[in-house]
Amino acid sequence: METHLRGDATEATVIAELKRRAIPVSKPVGDNERYDILVETPENRILRVQIKTGRLTDGKIDFHTRSQHTNSAGNSYEKYEGDVDYFFVYTPELETIHVVGEREFDSSMKLRVEEPEQVHHTINWAEEYEFDGRWPPQPDDCNHKMRDQIVDTVAAELKGQELSVARSLNLDECDLLVEPDDGQFQRITVTPGWLRDGCVTFDPDSTDRERIDWFVVYAAEIETCYLVSSEEFDRSISLRVDDDVQNRPQINWAEEYELASRVDHLI
DNA sequence: CCGCCGATAACTGCCTCACC
C-alpha cells in the first residue's frame, strides 16, 4: 500500500475507534494544520492529536514524527514541537492504538512489545502507552519523561558533589535518597514549579510532606532547579525571581534557593 | 499541459549513547 493511502487508512481507523468509544472528535478545515484531529476529553479539554502509523519490527513498534519539506535548498526536516499535544500511534499488525505525549520523545520512539534479550531501564513498554490505560490523559502525562530527566539531572548534580545518592524504589514516597555523612537519609522529591507574578511557586499539597525532607522545584520557563526544605515553609512558599520590587525581609529570593548553591545543605 | 515548489506521508539505514 502506498504511503498516502496507508496514512489515510490509519487516520480513518483511529477516528472510527474514537467514535466507537463515544469520544468527541473534530477534523480541522483544510490541511494547513500540523495536527490531524482535535479530541475532547471528559473534562472538556481540547487536545491536538497527530495520528501516526506504527511499524512492528523486532518485537517493537517503531514510529517517527518528523515532517519533511523540499525546497530550492533541498530537504528540510521539521519536528512537531509545540504544534501537537499527543500522538496516537496505530499499529495495523497488532490493531492497537498507543498514546504518546509530544514531550515524551524527540523525533522518533520505539515501544517494546516483546521481551528483549537484554532488559534496559530505558525501554518504553508498549503496554504502558496503550490507549485504554492512558485515556483520558492527565494534564501532566506528557511531562513524565521531562520529570524523569530532571530527576536524573538532580542526581548527577548531587553525585558531582560527591554525595551518595540513589533513586527511590518507591516513587509514591520520593524520587531520590541521599545519604549524608551522618547516615540519616534525606528524602527528595522533584516537583514542577511555575512562574506567577515574578515568583516561582509550586504545589506542596500534592505531596505527602510527612515523607519528604527536600523539594527540588523545577521551573521550566527559566530552566532552573531550586532546593527547598520542607521545614522552610508552612503551607506554601514563593521564590521571587523578579527583583523589581521593594526589598522586604520576608521576601524569599529565588537565587538563594538555587540547587547548585544549596547542595551543601544536604550534607 | 507541464514543470516546479511546497506540503503531506511512510520507509530505510546509519550513527551515538547508555546499559548489561
Add this chain to the structure above:
DNA sequence: GGTGAGGCAGTTATCGGCGG
C-alpha cells in the same frame, strides 16, 4: 562487545497550487 533506544539524514510517493 552486544543490545536497545533515540536521533538524524536521505529516499520515495502523492497531491495541490501556481506560472509559463
